[in-house]
Amino acid sequence: VGQSPHGSGRRGHFKVPSSADTIRGESGPTAAPLVTTTMLGAVCLVVLLGYAYGCGQPAVPPQLSSRVVGGVDAVAHSWPWQVRGHRDRDGDRDGDRDGDIPALTLSSLTYRVVLGKQDLAEDDEPGSVAVGVEKTIVHEKWNSFLIINDIALVKLAEEVQESDTIRAACLPEAGKILANDYPCYVTGWGRIRTNGPLADILQQALLPVVDYETCSKRDWWGSNVRETMVCAGGDGVVSGCNGDSGGPLNCQCDDGIWEVDGIVSFGSGLSCNLAKKPTVFTRVSAYIDWINEDLLTDDEAGSVAVGVEKTIVHEKWNSFLVLNDIALVKLAEEVQESDTIRAACLPDAGKILANDYPCYVTGWGRLRSKQRVPRRVPRGPWGGANGPLADALQQALLPVVDYETCSKWDWWGSLVRSTMVCAGGDGVVSGCNVSVGTAG
Numbered sequence: 001v002g003q004s005p006h007g008s009g010r011r012g013h014f015k016v017p018s019s020a021d022t023i024r025g026e027s028g029p030t031a032a033p034l035v036t037t038t039m040l041g042a043v044c045l046v047v048l049l050g051y052a053y054g055c056g057q058p059a060v061p062p063q064l065s066s067r068v069v070g071g072v073d074a075v076a077h078s079w080p081w082q083v084r085g086h087r088d089r090d091g092d093r094d095g096d097r098d099g100d101i102p103a104l105t106l107s108s109l110t111y112r113v114v115l116g117k118q119d120l121a122e123d124d125e126p127g128s129v130a131v132g133v134e135k136t137i138v139h140e141k142w143n144s145f146l147i148i149n150d151i152a153l154v155k156l157a158e159e160v161q162e163s164d165t166i167r168a169a170c171l172p173e174a175g176k177i178l179a180n181d182y183p184c185y186v187t188g189w190g191r192i193r194t195n196g197p198l199a200d201i202l203q204q205a206l207l208p209v210v211d212y213e214t215c216s217k218r219d220w221w222g223s224n225v226r227e228t229m230v231c232a233g234g235d236g237v238v239s240g241c242n243g244d245s246g247g248p249l250n251c252q253c254d255d256g257i258w259e260v261d262g263i264v265s266f267g268s269g270l271s272c273n274l275a276k277k278p279t280v281f282t283r284v285s286a287y288i289d290w291i292n293e294d295l296l297t298d299d300e301a302g303s304v305a306v307g308v309e310k311t312i313v314h315e316k317w318n319s320f321l322v323l324n325d326i327a328l329v330k331l332a333e334e335v336q337e338s339d340t341i342r343a344a345c346l347p348d349a350g351k352i353l354a355n356d357y358p359c360y361v362t363g364w365g366r367l368r369s370k371q372r373v374p375r376r377v378p379r380g381p382w383g384g385a386n387g388p389l390a391d392a393l394q395q396a397l398l399p400v401v402d403y404e405t406c407s408k409w410d411w412w413g414s415l416v417r418s419t420m421v422c423a424g425g426d427g428v429v430s431g432c433n434v435s436v437g438t439a440g
Contacts (some may be wrong), residue, residue, distance in 0.1 A: 022101035028370065056081075056258035062185070062204065071203040076118045077127060079187045081169035081260065082202060084114045112308075113154065116165035120189055121200040127165030132157035132307030132332050139290065148226055150265045150282045154290065157307030157332065169248065169260045174288035178251060178261055180211035184232055185266065186279065188247030206233035207249070210278045220276045228286040230262045234278030249281045259286060302340035307332035323417065355402035359423055362395045398423035 062078035117126040134157035139149040160166060178184070187204045200432030215221050215231035225231060232249055260279025268274040309332040314324040335341060354357070406412050406422035416422060 021034075054257075055168040056253075057256075058167060058258070059164035064185075065206045071199070071205040074118070074187060074202045074204040076314045077116065077165040079202065079204070079248075080116065080165055080167035082117070082187055082248065084117050084120070085112075113156065115160060116163065118202050119200055127163065130167065131160055132309070134305045134307055139287075147224075147266050148228065149287075151215070151263060151284075151287055151290075155305070157305075162215065171256055171288065171291070172259045172261050172285040174285055176261070176285040177212075178209045178230060180209060180214065182209040182251060184209055184249050184251040186232065186247060186249055188264065207279065209251075210234050213411055215278060215280075220278070225280060228283055229265065230283040231278040232262065232281065234276055251331070302338065304335060304341065305328065305336055322415075324419070353400045353421060355400060355405065357400040358399055359400060360395050361398050361423065362393060364390045364393060399426075401425050 006111045044265055050347075058080050059076050060075055060080075061080045063075050065072075069292040112130050112132050114130045116130055117125060118128075119125055135155040137153040137155070139151050141148060142152075164166070184207055185204050187202060189199045189202060210220075210231040210233070212225065212227060212229075212231075216223070216225045217235075220234070221231065230249065247264045248260040250266070251256050251261045252258050261284055263279050263284065265282045267279045268277040308329055310330040310398050312328040312330070314326050316324045317327075318324065337343070401422040401424070403416065403420075403422075405417060406420075406425075407414070411425070412422065
């Protein structure tokens with residue numbers, strides 16, 4: 001971990017060994033382009049190594065407010081570490097904005113990020129660059145129910161040129177706690193007001209910090225807030241809003257350098273600006289050691305990281321009924337077959353597996369569930385599993401359960417369609433959380 005030019009020891013930059021993961025400024029050393037995200041929304045900030053300009057120093061200073069007001073248009077490129085995630089080559093798909101992409105979809109369907117962006121309505125905005133995603137590292141203790149450890153790292157697939165519109169963000173010292181009422185700014189392209197339209201122009205809003213003692217009071221957020229979070233706002237006038245998830249909480253230090261101390265995690269579902277319900281951020285200073293550890297991990301021998309060129313989701317995919325749950329991913333480059341990388345065969349069209357046919361599910365899902373799965377419930381993504389995620393690839397024998405059995409009312413009933421296949425259901429072994437989408 002290097003230091004900022006001011007010698008403050010800020011974690012604004014990290015090294016990840018790779019042959020093509022450098023970012024260069026006009027001068028100075030190379031850097032690994034990475035992005036920090038939350039799981040509830042869009043990619044938010046760039047983390048670089050060995051920047052030419054210095055982290056937390058925008059070429060165009062932001063226009064600051066001395067009082068809390070509603071969100072306003074940010075000065076163009078005054079927050080140059082703001083990043084936007086995309087899940088389709090041509091931008092937004094099906095009318096969704098990137099900040100509205102559901103949890104877990106971010107890591108599986110976001111295939112590029114855009115840096116240097118100000119106006120989302122402008123397709124080829126000068127100073128902006130779209131980059132593919134090589135790798136996503138989700139915190140191993142991420143819990144979607146409690147919304148804790150709500151952070152991930154995204155490694156970019158190619159080098160990016162640092163410029164006046166693209167700069168590195170400084171990260172705070174490990175363990176840093178902001179004082180109550182410390183003035184910070186949230187930035188993003190979220191909704192301008194409750195149930196209002198999504199912003200095209202990058203917005204900024206002054207949000208004073210609310211200390212943990214206050215934010216964890218019963219009539220504020222209570223036990224929903226943990227010490228690994230930071231709250232800001234809560235005056236009932238201005239806050240983060242839908243679509244801001246993943247956006248940075250920018251706080252200026254005494255020397256004028258900007259740090260990203262928080263990442264938008266959650267807020268009230270009743271209103272974007274409910275009194276005593278401040279926006280809750282992942283506190284970055286609580287995860288500095290985790291960031292350093294993950295970024296310094298060497299790549300495994302025989303593995304290859306490849307960017308995604310295009311994702312093709314089935315046109316009749318239904319997230320409510322979980323129908324047509326399939327997509328194709330086109331890689332951005334050709335991959336050489338080897339002893340560790342081989343192609344899988346696909347079955348003949350219409351093939352139906354016999355009952356009890358032995359198959360294996362593989363993946364890096366959770367190793368166990370705190371709840372014993374009922375005997376007549378074959379594997380599915382809805383199980384209440386809270387065990388640790390596996391580091392080593394797991395395999396498990398799952399005999400096929402035929403459609404006639406699996407569609408019985410005391411099994412999966414009408415939830416199972418003839419386009420699906422069931423396996424397992426003995427109450428002992430099954431696929432588990434985060435194995436969704438893996439081979440069986």
